Amino acid sequence: MEFFRGLLKCPDCGQTLLIHTDNRNPDRELLDKTYYQCTTYRKKGANFCTAHRISARDIENAVKSDIGRHAIKAMKDKEKFIKNVLHSMNESSAERSDKIRSEIEKLKSRNDELDQMYIKLYEDYSGNILSEKKFTMLSSHYEKEQKQNEARLEELEQQYREKSAAVTNAEQFTENLMQCADMKKLTATILNMLIEKIEVHNPVMVNGAKEQKLTIYYKFVGQID
Numbered sequence: 001m002e003f004f005r006g007l008l009k010c011p012d013c014g015q016t017l018l019i020h021t022d023n024r025n026p027d028r029e030l031l032d033k034t035y036y037q038c039t040t041y042r043k044k045g046a047n048f049c050t051a052h053r054i055s056a057r058d059i060e061n062a063v064k065s066d067i068g069r070h071a072i073k074a075m076k077d078k079e080k081f082i083k084n085v086l087h088s089m090n091e092s093s094a095e096r097s098d099k100i101r102s103e104i105e106k107l108k109s110r111n112d113e114l115d116q117m118y119i120k121l122y123e124d125y126s127g128n129i130l131s132e133k134k135f136t137m138l139s140s141h142y143e144k145e146q147k148q149n150e151a152r153l154e155e156l157e158q159q160y161r162e163k164s165a166a167v168t169n170a171e172q173f174t175e176n177l178m179q180c181a182d183m184k185k186l187t188a189t190i191l192n193m194l195i196e197k198i199e200v201h202n203p204v205m206v207n208g209a210k211e212q213k214l215t216i217y218y219k220f221v222g223q224i225d
């Protein structure tokens, strides 16, 4: 359980959670008597934060089931999983990056086309088919379009690089996740590979039952659905 140390955060005050053992019932299993609590609450008291108390058993079960749930999806359909991860990352997904790529290709081929048109124009001009006035007018027209295309290309290349970085991160996370797919139990290695941090919310009563929300941030990708 020690390996959760440092990963658990209080979302209210931002402090790490402290581990402590509740020995009131010494017969309980270690997992059931080990708890985490907000450091601020533990050290300064209830005027400063709430307990955010969670047992090692509960945190382990919750994290294990969340990893397992994602791992199953990733094993079933890796590409679809990566797309969903990108969607959660608020990166307008791999499709978006395909769109950018295709707009880049279109602009590049349009610029090639304009080069060809310019050559043809020049031939017509030197073969006296075209007046100088017409040549100047058309060639400056082509040039203007090319310049606009180049500015847009630069913008798109930048966007594409950013999207590619997000895709690389999503792929890396998915690879790591799949490596952990057949885990029997959580280990420090698995947590280290997959988890950035876990926010432990203070429990609330909903219709007479205690509910405690955890927000898991995975490495490379953050929160995922």
Ligand SMILES: [Zn+2]
Binding pocket: 010, 011, 012, 013, 014, 015, 038, 039, 040, 041, 049, 050, 052
């Ligand atoms: Zn706190």
